Amino acid sequence: MAKQRIDLGEMGDIQAVAGLVAVAGRRVADVGCGPGATSRELAAMGAEVLALEPDPVQAAKNRDAGPVKHVTFVEGGAESLPLDDGSTDVVVFFRSLHHVPASHMDAALAEAARVLKPGTGTLCIVEPGMDGSNFGMMRHFHDETEVRTAAQAALDRNAPALFDHADYFRYVQHPRHASFAAMVERVMGQTFNSHDRARVESEETRAAFEAGRTAGGDYVFDQPMLLDIYRKR
Template sequence: MTPMRIADADGGPVLDERVLLGALPLASMPARALELGCGTGRQTRLLAAGGRFASILALEVDRIQHDKNLLVDDLPGVRFALGGAQRIPAPDAGVDAVFLFKSLHHVPLDLLGQAFAEMHRVLAPGGLVYISEPVFGGDYNEILRLFHDEEKVRAAAFEATRAAVDEGLFELVSQTFFRAKVKYRSFADFERKVIQVTHTEHRLSPALYAQVQSTFEAHLGPDGANFLAPFRVDLLRKA
């Protein structure tokens, strides 16, 4: 078996992740999906729009964001709930696919093993785990790391994924490396969507704030700031 890699030298092709989601080898359709760390529900909407899932359980640990998600009334197949990967409120073998979009590295490091055990428990035989994680690199990451350096937690998330495969909980189906387009209209747009998120408290000193702003604005053009951020998708199947 090809060894798992945390990054790709050239970052991979520029790709819309919806292409990968549309090509998932689901054992049956419509399937039952679980999303861990759904945030604002942006990816939840993509899953719902694809028509491949009869139901989606979308979990979020941030109570402030969860309360906002409960106000969503245009996703009839989606149920939002408060909870994390280390303790999933779902029955054994109750879902066919688990999705984590930029959320695995937010699981407390000492609970990553428990999180994979929980994913294994709730998945039906042959069920899939789709893990989309940002790769630590690129111009966009250089801005983020000024106030929120995730190198350690992203590496730990990858090692936990590899351990779950090595231990036989899951088998590796594929790894896909790609670059995603990331765009902000202005620094104010970036500040609202990234610095002011409620799931992580960012406290920037005036000097650091000015450094982040100047570094960001160096990438501003007539149509905003555009980046190509490297990502890795690890697709696993319940062994």
């Protein structure tokens, strides 16, 4: 049965989460933080953030970038959080659950439940939807249908036993690129994804990308986002 989602309109990931979950003065674990932009934003809102990144290259970049007030960058996977039982107010997965190996997704959700404070702890899962022109363009070189489906299945399979209450939301974003070359360089610069440049620059990708051209000459796509918020038992 499909989840009934409340439509939040157009907004960013942090805006969506912070509008629904208090983060100021709270301990937050940002699991799969990537380059740490969301971790920094959460800290700027008053959170004390543990920013966990499994990719060793990106994790090293995060550490080497210098200290960030109220953010601690560490290397590690979602299936083994370096946190005590019941020690954390909020756990967030910003577009990262589907990057967890499918065999570890159940463990990752169990770990989130373990570290959250009983009765008040909150898990926020932000995942890209599998529709919209951005997904249609990117699937020519990076089709995440299987892993995104696995992430949703893991939530359906585990959340009812781990959490008392859940709310489901949907919002939309509009990724923008100055040119095809700019998009190619952006995706090829990701250390947490490995792309075949030939596929990124293929004629199929170019054709799908060209469909996003605007009157102003840049390229804009729509990307629906799914937000699940679970409350700890």
